[in-house]
Amino acid sequence: xxxxxxxxxxxxxxxxxxxxxxxxxxxxxxxxxxxxxxxxxxxxxxxxxxxxxxxxxxxxxxxxxxxxxxxxxxxxxxxxxxxxxxxxxxxxxxxxxxxxxxxxxxxxxxxxxxxxxxxxxxxxxxxxxxxxxxxxxxxxxxxxxxxxxxxxxxxxxxxxxxxxxxxxxxxxxxxxxxxxxxxxxxxxxxxxxxxxxxxxxxxxxxxxxxxxxxxxxxxxxxxxxxxxxxxxxxxxxxxxxxxxxxxxxxxxxxxxxxxxxxxxxxxxxxxxxxxxxxxxxxxxxxxxxxxxxxxxxxxxxxxxxxxxxxxxxxxxxxxxxxxxxxxxxxxxxxxxxxxxxxxxxxxxxxxxxxxxxxxxxxxxxxxxxxxxx
Amino acid sequence: xxxxxxxxxxxxxxxxxxxxxxxxxxxxxxxxxxxxxxxxxxxxxxxxxxxxxxxxxxxxxxxxxxxxxxxxxxxxxxxxxxxxxxxxxxxxxxxxxxxxxxxxxxxxxxxxxxxxxxxxxxxxxxxxxxxxxxxxxxxxxxxxxxxxxxxxxxxxxxxxxxxxxxxxxxxxxxxxxxxxxxxxxxxxxxxxxxxxxxxxxxxxxxxxxxxxxxxxxxxxxxxxxxxxxxxxxxxxxxxxxxxxxxxxxxxxxxxxxxxxxxxxxxxxxxxxxxxxxxxxxxxxxxxxxxxxxxxxxxxxxxxxxxxxxxxxxxxxxxxxxxxxxxxxxxxx
Numbered sequence: 273x274x275x276x277x278x279x280x281x282x283x284x285x286x287x288x289x290x291x292x293x294x295x296x297x298x299x300x301x302x303x304x305x306x307x308x309x310x311x312x313x314x315x316x317x318x319x320x321x322x323x324x325x326x327x328x329x330x331x332x333x334x335x336x337x338x339x340x341x342x343x344x345x346x347x348x349x350x351x352x353x354x355x356x357x358x359x360x361x362x363x364x365x366x367x368x369x370x371x372x373x374x375x376x377x378x379x380x381x382x383x384x385x386x387x388x389x390x391x392x393x394x395x396x397x398x399x400x401x402x403x404x405x406x407x408x409x410x411x412x413x414x415x416x417x418x419x420x421x422x423x424x425x426x427x428x429x430x431x432x433x434x435x436x437x438x439x440x441x442x443x444x445x446x447x448x449x450x451x452x453x454x455x456x457x458x459x460x461x462x463x464x465x466x467x468x469x470x471x472x473x474x475x476x477x478x479x480x481x482x483x484x485x486x487x488x489x490x491x492x493x494x495x496x497x498x499x500x501x502x503x504x505x506x507x508x509x510x511x512x513x514x515x516x517x518x519x520x521x522x523x524x525x526x527x528x529x530x531x532x533x534x535x536x537x538x539x540x541x542x543x544x545x546x547x548x549x550x551x552x553x554x555x556x557x558x559x560x561x562x563x564x565x566x567x568x569x570x571x572x573x574x575x576x577x578x579x580x581x582x583x584x585x586x587x588x589x590x591x592x593x594x595x596x597x598x599x600x601x602x603x604x605x606x607x608x609x610x611x612x613x614x615x616x617x618x619x620x621x622x623x624x625x626x627x628x629x630x631x632x633x634x635x636x637x638x639x640x641x642x643x644x645x
Numbered sequence: 646x647x648x649x650x651x652x653x654x655x656x657x658x659x660x661x662x663x664x665x666x667x668x669x670x671x672x673x674x675x676x677x678x679x680x681x682x683x684x685x686x687x688x689x690x691x692x693x694x695x696x697x698x699x700x701x702x703x704x705x706x707x708x709x710x711x712x713x714x715x716x717x718x719x720x721x722x723x724x725x726x727x728x729x730x731x732x733x734x735x736x737x738x739x740x741x742x743x744x745x746x747x748x749x750x751x752x753x754x755x756x757x758x759x760x761x762x763x764x765x766x767x768x769x770x771x772x773x774x775x776x777x778x779x780x781x782x783x784x785x786x787x788x789x790x791x792x793x794x795x796x797x798x799x800x801x802x803x804x805x806x807x808x809x810x811x812x813x814x815x816x817x818x819x820x821x822x823x824x825x826x827x828x829x830x831x832x833x834x835x836x837x838x839x840x841x842x843x844x845x846x847x848x849x850x851x852x853x854x855x856x857x858x859x860x861x862x863x864x865x866x867x868x869x870x871x872x873x874x875x876x877x878x879x880x881x882x883x884x885x886x887x888x889x890x891x892x893x894x895x896x897x898x899x900x901x902x903x904x905x906x907x908x909x910x911x912x913x914x915x916x917x918x919x920x921x922x923x924x925x926x927x928x929x930x931x932x933x934x935x936x937x938x939x940x941x942x943x944x945x946x947x948x949x950x951x952x953x954x955x956x957x958x959x960x961x962x963x964x965x966x967x968x969x970x971x972x973x974x975x976x977x
Contacts (some may be wrong), residue, residue, distance in 0.1 A: 531753075532752045533752065533753050536753050536815075537766065538708060539706050539740070539744060540740065540744070541770045542766070542770050546770060550766070551755050555756070555757055557757075
């Protein structure tokens with residue numbers, strides 16, 4: 273980067289090749305494609321880099337990507353014992369304890385079972401008398417050397433859950449974004465290219481989908497069906513792809529459709545399919561990648577809300593961590609049990625914000641009018 | 646032998662106005678146009694902007710559908726292909742035979758495709774050759790259009806090329822299928838004056854090499870003179886005069902052609918400025934009255950021009966077709 277920065281800006285734009293032709297010998301098509309892609313990536317990175325929020329977002333995403341990979345590394349190297357650190361089945365067997373004094377023994381007169389002992393998992397020996405002290409396991413336990421972010425009410429490691437939750441969020445966000453982009457670009461380009469009744473039908477459908485209150489419909493679907501994570505991704509993708517994204521991309525495709533190179537393709541004998549996929553879509557792609565970023569944000573947030581409400585059938589996710597804190601009654605004790613809610617909540621906020629910021633940064637590449645000179 | 650015969654070609658555009666977009670009439674953009682282009686011949690279509698020359702060109706490549714008339718493309722087997730009503734099995738063949746070069750090289754090439762992809766596209770669509778023969782063909786074509794060495798141009802994007810280089814790419818794309826007719830819609834008007842001549846030279850040289858016929862649309866008589874064997878002059882949707890280039894320019898018969906020629910500046914300050922022979926500007930042929938289209942601006946207009954419909958395009962001797970009541974069929 274340092275050598276690039278030292279050069280004046282004009283050297284990059286005026287002659288991207290230097291004085292040498294890029295390729296003297298065509299040996300492999302893949303190599304050429306790669307060269308071209310690298311070149312355009314470098315150029316786009318140069319523009320992207322100027323947007324501070326975009327780079328900031330990218331740093332956060334990179335951080336979470338590393339977080340998502342870490343559990344695999346920890347388990348593989350034996351740093352983490354799966355029996356203890358597994359996000360779902362893990363259990364800390366030797367939790368920190370605190371010393372308590374027996375004040376009274378409350379026994380249910382009907383069943384003759386010690387109610388407090390039941391609450392504490394029956395770990396109070398019968399031999400204890402009033403006035404004796406005993407060790408009580410603390411679960412959820414606050415952060416210590418073994419569990420950097422403490423454990424949850426079931427004795428599982430919070431950091432491990434957080435890292436696995438990042439995986440779930442990436443999976444969900446990226447799948448939803450891909451579905452959005454595939455549907456949005458195809459629908460938008462088709463509506464723009466064919467016009468007439470196809471356009472009218474697709475656009476009214478888009479209006480309809482915009483009217484649907486997304487979260488409400490997701491809760492209903494979640495209540496009726498067993499809702500897996502990838503179901504959610506597809507539903508969010510369809511809602512966003514068919515709705516707003518399709519409308520925006522259609523307007524972009526309309527602007528491309530009237531360009532003479534579309535006429536040229538027609539004169540060359542190109543079919544509608546050829547023109548849509550070879551000419552229209554590549555030209556609306558930058559904008560759809562931008563919308564992809566915004567979809568990731570929406571998907572991560574909806575997942576958190578749905579998991580929190582408990583309508584999503586998933587093993588680990590940030591929303592689920594908060595859900596557990598809520599069902600176990602720790603939600604309103606943020607000061608005393610902050611490690612149950614704050615890390616998960618902050619993660620949702622940070623990662624969804626990061627994708628939004630990257631989207632803002634890409635806006636400057638896609639939309640030259642926003643570019644600072 | 647003629648390659649294309651255009652007979653009674655007509656294209657009307659509805660004009661709508663008012664709150665409910667009521668159709669109030671039709672612009673007669675192209676109105677009963679007849680002409681022929683011979684094998685390997687280059688016909689210039691000259692006229693002011695808005696006279697229908699581009700629409701005519703677009704109808705020839707089926708980018709517009711005519712409302713009336715026929716376009717007949719003669720085939721090597723002696724039959725005629727009706728371009729207006731193509732059978733579905735003729736479409737591919739037609740696309741291979743007729744190509745177009747567009748006016749604006751900055752807009753007529755997909756900015757996201759490399760030069761190679763742009764030129765390979767027609768081959769790809771028509772499934773001609775495999776990867777290596779295609780590449781060979783494209784290299785050869787690039788060399789032909791003066792983009793040498795091909796290796797240094799093939800994988801560039803259009804924004805890395807100059808206007809003239811882009812137009813060369815567009816020419817390569819139009820000629821890669823070895824068409825028989827190319828419609829060139831003012832291919833040099835967007836280019837710098839300094840490179841126009843080289844593009845025109847290239848086009849006429851390639852035409853000779855490959856036996857391509859051109860319909861060369863331009864508003865510039867000097868360009869038409871350089872490029873074309875014959876010139877057709879259009880005015881408000883009508884062809885008013887067709888003739889061999891040098892003859893037509895030396896001795897224009899139609900008053901409009903005469904006016905056009907008198908408007909060409911003469912690079913000699915000693916000569917007096919040419920007298921302005923026509924008045925007013927070009928209008929739009931919305932629901933034209935049954936009179937000569939040119940009558941309002943014609944310096945020689947007579948009664949017959951107002952009372953009879955637009956005169957037909959008639960042979961006035963020596964392959965000169967003129968559409969004017971006042972021109973005598975003089976030279977037989």
